Amino acid sequence: MKFAHMADCHIGSWRDPKLKELSILAFERAVDICIEKKVDFILICGDLFNTSLPGIDFLKRTTKKLKELERKEITVYVIPGSHDFSPSGKTILDVLEEAELLINVVKGSVKDDILKLKFTINKKTGTKITGLLGRRGLLERSYYEKLDKKSLEEEPGSKIFMFHTALSELKPIELEKMDSAPISFLPKGFEYYAGGHVHIVRDETLEGYKKVVYPGPLFPANFSELEKLKQGGFYIYNHGKLEFMPINVKNVFLLQVDAHRKTPQEVFEEIVDVIKNHEFNNTIVLLRIFGKLKSGKPSDVDFKKIFTMIYGKAAFFVMKNTSKLISEEFEEIKITASSVEEIENEIIKENLGQINTSFSKNEEVVAKKFLEILTTEKKEGEKVYEFNKRIKDELDNILNLNE
Amino acid sequence: MIKGQVVSGRFGEIVARVKSDVDLELGELLTADSKAGKVLLQVYDLVYSSQISQQNLELISGMNLEESSDFEFMDAKLRNYELALLKSLVTIKPKKVVSSKSLPTFFSEIKEITKEDVTFLTKPKEPLFLGNLRSGTRDLNFPVFLPAEKVFSHHVLITGTTGKGKSVLMTNLIWDTIEKESCALLVLDPHDEYFGRNKKGLKDHPSKKVCYYTSKNPPTGQKTLKINLKCVKPHHLSFIDFSQPQRQAMGLYYKKYGDKWVEAVILEKPLNVDFNEATISVLKRRLLSLLDLDFNDTQVFCEGIFSLNAGETIISDICSELESSKTVIVDTSNFSGQTELLIGSLVASEILRRYKNYKIKGEIDKKPVISVVLEEAPRVIGKEILEKGSNVFSTIAREGRKFKVGLVAITQLPSLIPRVILANMNTKIILGTEMNSERQAIIESASQDLSSDNRSIASLDVGEAIVSSNFSKFALPIHIPLFEDMIQKQKKEEKEDSSIKTVFSGVKL
Numbered sequence: 001m002k003f004a005h006m007a008d009c010h011i012g013s014w015r016d017p018k019l020k021e022l023s024i025l026a027f028e029r030a031v032d033i034c035i036e037k038k039v040d041f042i043l044i045c046g047d048l049f050n051t052s053l054p055g056i057d058f059l060k061r062t063t064k065k066l067k068e069l070e071r072k073e074i075t076v077y078v079i080p081g082s083h084d085f086s087p088s089g090k091t092i093l094d095v096l097e098e099a100e101l102l103i104n105v106v107k108g109s110v111k112d113d114i115l116k117l118k119f120t121i122n123k124k125t126g127t128k129i130t131g132l133l134g135r136r137g138l139l140e141r142s143y144y145e146k147l148d149k150k151s152l153e154e155e156p157g158s159k160i161f162m163f164h165t166a167l168s169e170l171k172p173i174e175l176e177k178m179d180s181a182p183i184s185f186l187p188k189g190f191e192y193y194a195g196g197h198v199h200i201v202r203d204e205t206l207e208g209y210k211k212v213v214y215p216g217p218l219f220p221a222n223f224s225e226l227e228k229l230k231q232g233g234f235y236i237y238n239h240g241k242l243e244f245m246p247i248n249v250k251n252v253f254l255l256q257v258d259a260h261r262k263t264p265q266e267v268f269e270e271i272v273d274v275i276k277n278h279e280f281n282n283t284i285v286l287l288r289i290f291g292k293l294k295s296g297k298p299s300d301v302d303f304k305k306i307f308t309m310i311y312g313k314a315a316f317f318v319m320k321n322t323s324k325l326i327s328e329e330f331e332e333i334k335i336t337a338s339s340v341e342e343i344e345n346e347i348i349k350e351n352l353g354q355i356n357t358s359f360s361k362n363e364e365v366v367a368k369k370f371l372e373i374l375t376t377e378k379k380e381g382e383k384v385y386e387f388n389k390r391i392k393d394e395l396d397n398i399l400n401l402n403e
Numbered sequence: 404m405i406k407g408q409v410v411s412g413r414f415g416e417i418v419a420r421v422k423s424d425v426d427l428e429l430g431e432l433l434t435a436d437s438k439a440g441k442v443l444l445q446v447y448d449l450v451y452s453s454q455i456s457q458q459n460l461e462l463i464s465g466m467n468l469e470e471s472s473d474f475e476f477m478d479a480k481l482r483n484y485e486l487a488l489l490k491s492l493v494t495i496k497p498k499k500v501v502s503s504k505s506l507p508t509f510f511s512e513i514k515e516i517t518k519e520d521v522t523f524l525t526k527p528k529e530p531l532f533l534g535n536l537r538s539g540t541r542d543l544n545f546p547v548f549l550p551a552e553k554v555f556s557h558h559v560l561i562t563g564t565t566g567k568g569k570s571v572l573m574t575n576l577i578w579d580t581i582e583k584e585s586c587a588l589l590v591l592d593p594h595d596e597y598f599g600r601n602k603k604g605l606k607d608h609p610s611k612k613v614c615y616y617t618s619k620n621p622p623t624g625q626k627t628l629k630i631n632l633k634c635v636k637p638h639h640l641s642f643i644d645f646s647q648p649q650r651q652a653m654g655l656y657y658k659k660y661g662d663k664w665v666e667a668v669i670l671e672k673p674l675n676v677d678f679n680e681a682t683i684s685v686l687k688r689r690l691l692s693l694l695d696l697d698f699n700d701t702q703v704f705c706e707g708i709f710s711l712n713a714g715e716t717i718i719s720d721i722c723s724e725l726e727s728s729k730t731v732i733v734d735t736s737n738f739s740g741q742t743e744l745l746i747g748s749l750v751a752s753e754i755l756r757r758y759k760n761y762k763i764k765g766e767i768d769k770k771p772v773i774s775v776v777l778e779e780a781p782r783v784i785g786k787e788i789l790e791k792g793s794n795v796f797s798t799i800a801r802e803g804r805k806f807k808v809g810l811v812a813i814t815q816l817p818s819l820i821p822r823v824i825l826a827n828m829n830t831k832i833i834l835g836t837e838m839n840s841e842r843q844a845i846i847e848s849a850s851q852d853l854s855s856d857n858r859s860i861a862s863l864d865v866g867e868a869i870v871s872s873n874f875s876k877f878a879l880p881i882h883i884p885l886f887e888d889m890i891q892k893q894k895k896e897e898k899e900d901s902s903i904k905t906v907f908s909g910v911k912l
Contacts, residue, residue: 080909085909086909087908088908104911106909106910106911107910107911107912108907108910108911108912109912110905110907110910110912113904113905115905115907115910117910132910133909133910135909142905143905143907143910144623144624145623145624146905146907149623168626168716168717168720169626169627169629169713169714169717170712170713171715171716172715172716173631173633173715173716173719175716176715176716176719176720176723180716180720181624182621182624182625182626182627183621183626183627184621184622184623184624184625184626184627185623185624202712204712204713206627206629206713207618207619207620207627208620349727397906
């Protein structure tokens with residue numbers, strides 16, 4: 001059994017078109033490597049796309065690569081992730097599955113409020129694959145709570161479990177505020193646990209769970225990830241051996257300056273010195289300036305000029321992060337949460353119990369579901385009144401107003 | 404029901420003649436009238452008395468035993484009887500209850516206590532249920548509560564001989580605390596007895612506010628206890644008797660190698676200062692054993708609960724759960740005592756650090772009181788260990804209440820805990836204790852005067868306790884209900900809504 005395990009491709013992520021392009025480029029490269037390495041099948045553990053309805057250009061290029069895999073008889077197995085899942089259950093993944101370009105393995109049946117997952121069998125190797133999707137705010141937790149683990153554990157043969165959930169035991173310290181679930185929710189005794197959602201590269205064995213793997217993103221999704229990971233990648237599992245396949249779509253250069261007890265001019269000069277001594281051809285340059293300035297304020301550093309100089313040396317893209325750059329005159333503002341989702345969760349938690357509602361007992365879950373539904377975008381071709389009705393119906397469902 | 408009559412004595416030592424057909428017990432609660440109101444009395448000793456001289460009593464006994472005579476007294480009930488020694492607990496006035504400062508009326512009748520007599524024992528805000536009020540061995544079926552937030556922040560001592568019900572009491576207290584928003588408990592469980600893996604336990608609480616960490620086969624939804632080696636800092640090991648040079652070496656390794664200091668010690672990486680070879684060897688050996696590590700020339704391997712990759716956020720997760728008023732149980736049954744205390748030390752230090760921060764920022768009022776439940780407490784707050792230096796638990800005992808962090812110390816040997824710490828434990832729940840030295844240690848540090856209760860404490864049966872607390876008007880005799888009864892009671896009160904079905908959207912059914 002030889003397969004590729006990727007996750008968090010986030011095709012169409014990044015606001016800037018140049019970086020957006022890199023997310024699809026990374027996916028295309030990854031597919032090329034899989035074909036070259038002749039894998040039996042590919043697992044994509046959530047967030048293939050950055051939204052449930054990606055832009056047509058990205059969809060077209062993704063479809064093309066999936067078609068290429070289909071011709072080579074390399075089956076692609078996916079689970080929806082927190083980005084490409086839709087509360088209505090309908091995502092572009094459904095369309096691609098209908099076109100037989102991939103298989104969503106999140107299938108099962110419900111009896112007495114217990115979820116029994118079905119295995120999808122890879123014809124080439126006989127490997128049995130199943131898994132659970134990921135949702136924003138860890139809403140998939142209730143699925144795990146109702147999961148019939150025993151039937152999955154008793155199934156004989158070589159088995160893979162796909163998940164898009166942060167595991168508490170493997171969460172890195174910088175993501176400590178991220179919602180997570182314990183590994184005990186997963187069924188035991190599988191050959192491989194293919195994870196996604198947490199952008200870390202990790203291969204760990206815990207009691208009862210061997211090969212619990214997170215491959216990280218195919219391409220870093222934000223400044224800190226670029227800074228930390230520099231590049232994305234995925235794993236190839238070949239008869240028990242795991243090999244990480246890095247995908248280097250662009251070089252990344254980190255220009256870091258400690259501004260402590262320096263003037264804006266001194267900081268500027270220090271950056272200029274580094275720029276003079278380096279070439280940035282086709283490179284993503286990350287400017288991280290931190291510390292407390294001796295005088296002046298962060299905006300006194302002439303970043304416009306710095307950017308011009310870096311682009312002048314043929315850099316592909318320049319980004320700066322001055323969130324930890326402060327001046328004597330200004331008080332430090334501490335930002336504890338690092339993503340929109342975390343900030344939302346923090347705010348929900350802070351405001352729980354403020355008002356009495358019919359759903360007071362499940363306030364946190366209901367609030368998260370509300371937020372999830374209200375961020376749903378109108379589908380292409382969907383009329384405004386249809387979109388309004390769909391949202392209203394979903395909200396009514398949560399509040400049980402339809403009963 | 405009249406039980407006797409006050410016949411003599413003095414304040415704190417009132418003598419009552421017991422009615423002959425009445426069975427009066429040690430610890431029984433009684434009432435008598437006084438000019439100031441109704442006085443609540445408690446029996447602390449019982450003695451025989453007779454109208455016949457001791458010499459004659461012995462003669463009559465001799466006749467009965469040696470000569471098989473069948474000697475009987477005339478008016479036996481009047482000639483021979485019992486005297487009860489009573490102490491005043493409180494005086495119940497029409498609108499308030501005050502400490503007794505006067506005697507009950509001479510020759511006044513003493514009566515059996517009724518529920519109406521103790522209605523002044525009201526239910527505080529965020530009540531902590533301790534048990535039912537007890538009079539002697541009789542359960543009065545009158546629930547006794549103390550204010551949970553105050554009790555836990557001002558430390559609790561639970562003491563009693565093995566088998567007297569300490570674990571049942573603790574399980575009940577945790578069960579009752581789980582739903583409280585103002586309190587959270589961190590339970591270090593060396594016997595894995597509280598969660599109830601294979602029996603009824605705290606896992607059965609309907610609130611889902613119990614988090615369980617274990618290194619062995621965690622039940623679904625509970626977490627594997629894995630702690631990243633980076634979390635361990637030299638000051639967490641303060642309760643272990645390292646020598647001064649060893650401590651200095653740890654400090655320097657930490658300074659040079661940061662959170663990779665343990666690996667640096669094991670791999671004997673260089674320091675800027677020279678240490679005796681033996682010092683480093685012993686330190687390395689002790690760390691290997693304590694943290695269950697192994698190594699080769701270049702690498703350290705983790706064998707036990709400590710890990711190089713996993714468990715980076717576990718301490719932070721536990722603290723966050725506690726801050727959200729959840730109860731966290733850490734199963735330490737698979738580890739040595741020192742490893743257990745190291746885990747406790749890691750979490751307790753982080754809690755204290757966070758709460759000190761909240762206090763500085765003025766956010767402490769929004770946070771729940773966090774109390775650390777410690778079994779065999781003298782291991783960390785005993786005289787012997789504290790002579791070698793303080794640790795986070797002794798710091799909590801001394802100053803934790805200012806930061807809303809408390810201790811629940813469980814022990815059968817309170818005499819091993821320094822008096823200054825015992826005095827800081829403002830609620831003591833005393834179960835049956837046979838050893839006089841242990842009883843004396845409790846009596847001397849109790850919140851109420853228990854000097855006459857030595858015998859009562861010795862005679863406490865399984866499930867009986869005396870609660871001496873700064874937050875009660877007198878030392879409360881209680882009967883501890885069985886845990887199964889607590890669960891049953893809650894089940895009756897709660898009706899589970901089974902009509903709510905999970906919607907598995909996104910799953911192709």
